Amino acid sequence: MSVRVVARIRPLLEKEHDKDVIVRADSVEDGKPFTMVKIPSPKNEAEEFSFAFNSVYDQSTTQEQLFTAEVASHIKALFQGLDVTLFAYGVTGTGKTHTMRGGLKLAERGVIPRLLSNVFRRGKKIAKDTNGETTVDVALSYYEIYNDKVFDLLEPPEKRTPSGLPLREKDGKTVVVGLSERACEDLKDFERLYIESNMNRVTAATKLNAHSSRSHAILRVKVTQTTGDMVRESTASAIDLAGSEDNRRTENGKERLVESAAINKSLFVLSQCIDAISRGDKRIPYRESKMTRILSLGQNNGITIMILNLAPLRSYHLDTLSSLNVSSRAKRIEVREIENEVVYKQGPRTASANLGLLQGGAARQPLRALANAHNVHTGAAIAAKTAADKPDKPVKAFSVYTDKAAAKPAAAVVAASVLPPSRTAIPTANSSQLRRSNSTKRPSDSADALSSRPTKLARPTHQSLVRPSQPQQTQPQPLSISAEQIEAMVEKKVAEILASRAAAAAAEAVAAAEPETAGALSAPPPQQSKAMEDEVRRRLEALERRIDHDERHDDTRSEGLRHLLQARQAKERGDDAAALRSYELALPFFPGQAKLLGKIDRLRAKLGAAAAGAAGDDFQVAAAAPRAERKRTRRPKTPCNDDEDGNVEGDCYAAASSPNSKHRPADDNDDVYDGTEADVDDDESFHHPSRGTTTTKSRKHRRKSNNTNNHKTKKDIEEDPSNSPRAARLLAIVNSRDLRLIRSLHGFGAKKAQDLVDHLNLLKAEDEGGEVRSLAHLRMLPGMGSRTVERAYEGLSSGGGGGIGV
Numbered sequence: 001m002s003v004r005v006v007a008r009i010r011p012l013l014e015k016e017h018d019k020d021v022i023v024r025a026d027s028v029e030d031g032k033p034f035t036m037v038k039i040p041s042p043k044n045e046a047e048e049f050s051f052a053f054n055s056v057y058d059q060s061t062t063q064e065q066l067f068t069a070e071v072a073s074h075i076k077a078l079f080q081g082l083d084v085t086l087f088a089y090g091v092t093g094t095g096k097t098h099t100m101r102g103g104l105k106l107a108e109r110g111v112i113p114r115l116l117s118n119v120f121r122r123g124k125k126i127a128k129d130t131n132g133e134t135t136v137d138v139a140l141s142y143y144e145i146y147n148d149k150v151f152d153l154l155e156p157p158e159k160r161t162p163s164g165l166p167l168r169e170k171d172g173k174t175v176v177v178g179l180s181e182r183a184c185e186d187l188k189d190f191e192r193l194y195i196e197s198n199m200n201r202v203t204a205a206t207k208l209n210a211h212s213s214r215s216h217a218i219l220r221v222k223v224t225q226t227t228g229d230m231v232r233e234s235t236a237s238a239i240d241l242a243g244s245e246d247n248r249r250t251e252n253g254k255e256r257l258v259e260s261a262a263i264n265k266s267l268f269v270l271s272q273c274i275d276a277i278s279r280g281d282k283r284i285p286y287r288e289s290k291m292t293r294i295l296s297l298g299q300n301n302g303i304t305i306m307i308l309n310l311a312p313l314r315s316y317h318l319d320t321l322s323s324l325n326v327s328s329r330a331k332r333i334e335v336r337e338i339e340n341e342v343v344y345k346q347g348p349r350t351a352s353a354n355l356g357l358l359q360g361g362a363a364r365q366p367l368r369a370l371a372n373a374h375n376v377h378t379g380a381a382i383a384a385k386t387a388a389d390k391p392d393k394p395v396k397a398f399s400v401y402t403d404k405a406a407a408k409p410a411a412a413v414v415a416a417s418v419l420p421p422s423r424t425a426i427p428t429a430n431s432s433q434l435r436r437s438n439s440t441k442r443p444s445d446s447a448d449a450l451s452s453r454p455t456k457l458a459r460p461t462h463q464s465l466v467r468p469s470q471p472q473q474t475q476p477q478p479l480s481i482s483a484e485q486i487e488a489m490v491e492k493k494v495a496e497i498l499a500s501r502a503a504a505a506a507a508e509a510v511a512a513a514e515p516e517t518a519g520a521l522s523a524p525p526p527q528q529s530k531a532m533e534d535e536v537r538r539r540l541e542a543l544e545r546r547i548d549h550d551e552r553h554d555d556t557r558s559e560g561l562r563h564l565l566q567a568r569q570a571k572e573r574g575d576d577a578a579a580l581r582s583y584e585l586a587l588p589f590f591p592g593q594a595k596l597l598g599k600i601d602r603l604r605a606k607l608g609a610a611a612a613g614a615a616g617d618d619f620q621v622a623a624a625a626p627r628a629e630r631k632r633t634r635r636p637k638t639p640c641n642d643d644e645d646g647n648v649e650g651d652c653y654a655a656a657s658s659p660n661s662k663h664r665p666a667d668d669n670d671d672v673y674d675g676t677e678a679d680v681d682d683d684e685s686f687h688h689p690s691r692g693t694t695t696t697k698s699r700k701h702r703r704k705s706n707n708t709n710n711h712k713t714k715k716d717i718e719e720d721p722s723n724s725p726r727a728a729r730l731l732a733i734v735n736s737r738d739l740r741l742i743r744s745l746h747g748f749g750a751k752k753a754q755d756l757v758d759h760l761n762l763l764k765a766e767d768e769g770g771e772v773r774s775l776a777h778l779r780m781l782p783g784m785g786s787r788t789v790e791r792a793y794e795g796l797s798s799g800g801g802g803g804i805g806v
């Protein structure tokens with residue numbers, strides 16, 4: 001199934017004129033629905049370009065018509081376990097937000113509120129039809145990608161960290177770590193939450209749109225259907241992309257330009273992904289922007305609908321052509337229309353327990369991908385045959401292992417009760433596919449079941465679905481594998497290997513020495529046997545370690561990553577003590593990781609040295625400063641202002657040539673440990689915005705240039721300890737949190753000032769007082785640094801930032 005791409009041409013707005021209209025909807029034949037967009041060539045008005053789409057909606061299309069035609073039919077599929085992704089794409093001011101969100105009036109409501117309304121209605125109907133046997137829960141998460149950083153829209157802006165939330169890959173999907181989720185009871189509940197969260201979204205007036213979205217907004221609606229032990233989860237994602245902008249037309253100011261660059265970059269990456277997929281390239285540049293990582297076009301299963309929004313005006317001519325080009329290529333993207341698997345809270349059978357064990361203990365209905373599940377039409381021949389037998393069966397792009405031979409399992413019964421025939425009608429988009437016939441299914445306990453099934457990555461069962469402990473003997477045993485069982489399996493394998501090697505070696509030796517006795521196998525020479533044994537043991541140990549690691553990996557990794565994330569956030573706050581604690585907590589999850597150990601050592605040394613050197617420090621904090629802050633502030637005498645991650649703002653890279661710094665690799669500010677690269681976001685997601693994207697090169701450059709200021713910074717500030725009038729004045733300005741005053745400091749732009757205020761608010765929210773009490777403390781805040789503090793400090797003496805007298 002391809003991505004469905006539809007185009008919507010918006011009507012003229014107040015000051016727009018008919019004479020400027022150049023885009024129109026057309027059909028291939030008179031009387032047929034519109035499927036073409038026509039637009040003249042920019043070089044020759046007489047020549048017209050045509051772009052074909054799955055559907056085209058002209059200026060007269062209402063919100064309701066669009067929803068009914070494009071979205072309503074997929075709600076059924078959503079409840080059948082398919083994920084549904086809807087996204088609006090187009091130039092700024094073409095109606096994306098109008099299409100997705102719409103207005104407040106009933107008729108003006110966009111796709112999102114209508115989708116929710118339908119989801120709640122269907123959920124209620126299911127509960128009613130099953131007499132409450134099936135419950136439907138709806139939960140929302142809502143976030144934005146602003147300047148390539150992810151922020152939770154369900155949380156107030158004060159709670160944002162400058163670097164936003166990191167991404168990780170889980171079960172083949174990109175997830176946002178630390179994103180909140182809110183249960184939603186009904187439409188009213190949703191509307192309250194949605195309106196509230198939209199206030200947190202970054203929008204601003206630009207020349208092209210009075211309420212331009214400056215971020216990509218992603219709403220995820222998780223639908224969970226529970227019937228007894230069986231849980232089916234599916235997600236509808238509605239994405240309102242920010243619009244591309246031609247900055248020659250927007251007359252954007254500095255801040256808008258930065259946003260615009262981030263928006264344009266991510267949309268450019270999206271168009272590159274679309275091109276690469278439609279060309280069949282192996283490498284798709286998803287990872288080059290967070291938006292494309294999250295959208296995962298062509299990688300996600302389920303149904304994807306792209307709504308291309310167009311303005312009909314000449315002033316958009318080139319932009320319109322460009323977005324028509326990109327989106328018409330998107331039609332070629334194939335999406336696997338695969339339902340999410342049903343998960344059982346409790347294992348329905350014991351026969352397949354071993355399979356469950358090897359797959360990480362998750363009690364799931366095992367699925368076997370079709371040879372070409374990617375293209376669901378490959379099942380057409382089977383589909384045609386099956387259609388005649390079972391016309392009401394839903395479509396699947398995989399076959400299900402059944403346990404027909406085994407005692408009647410709960411699985412089949414529950415599946416039937418959750419999706420009664422009346423509700424398993426094939427979704428429109430699905431109508432060409434049919435379920436494979438039962439003849440293709442194999443019982444899960446057949447002899448070859450284990451060997452012939454494709455390997456699946458072990459996935460941790462969702463916590464809420466973890467099987468409750470079973471006290472009764474008669475209940476199926478929990479799916480787990482003990483260390484003894486692993487040991488026994490490995491022992492057995494090793495014994496077999498040893499025996500066969502010994503036999504082969506003995507046969508070889510005998511054959512070489514005495515051909516006539518070749519038939520009588522004797523033991524290999526003791527030395528050779530010993531060497532073999534050692535070798536096998538060595539491999540055995542490695543295997544054991546790997547099994548042990550694999551088993552624990554998924555479960556523990558997220559816990560470990562959580563600690564790493566907390567450590568990073570603590571560091572961003574400048575709270576080294578908390579960072580150290582979190583790193584130490586993470587250590588058991590990444591045992592022996594050199595990088596992590598290095599970080600811990602450095603932090604310990606830093607905090608220890610700070611404590612030891614506190615008495616002689618020129619920048620002692622005031623006695624009233626909180627303990628954690630004192631720890632942060634008492635730094636080693638080295639005028640090094642890096643944040644132990646190598647993120648350097650100030651003068652520390654005199655230390656770059658010191659023995660200590662040799663141990664610090666250039667990319668040492670990744671919280672990436674063996675096997676977890678895909679899980680923790682890149683470096684840049686942890687960067688403070690004011691630093692921009694820090695490449696190793698630029699970091700080196702900065703280190704170099706900062707070296708030259710090394711002496712000066714320390715000397716100057718030493719002459720002016722924190723309690724000097726000038727320092728007090730600087731601190732008073734900072735602590736005022738007054739953006740205007742802070743911006744008046746030398747070296748502070750709007751962004752730096754805003755970041756500083758955000759950070760102080762964060763400290764306050766976290767009960768750390770939110771006051772900066774010394775220059776040393778100030779230097780340690782994210783985005784600050786010796787150089788910044790020095791400039792601001794010097795600037796004060798020459799009259800800058802003079803709004804506050806002390």
Ligand SMILES: Nc1ncnc2c1ncn2[C@@H]1O[C@H](COP(=O)(O)OP(=O)(O)OP(=O)(O)O)[C@@H](O)[C@H]1O
Pocket residue numbers: 009010011013090091092093094095096097098099209211212213214241242243244309
């Ligand atoms: N189908 C429509 N009917 C009526 N008004 C529309 C329609 N589409 C867009 N508009 C109006 O056009 C203006 C721009 O629309 P909107 O803000 O949705 O654009 P956008 O593509 O989301 O822009 P940006 O990318 O800058 O956020 C708004 O005033 C909106 O109300």
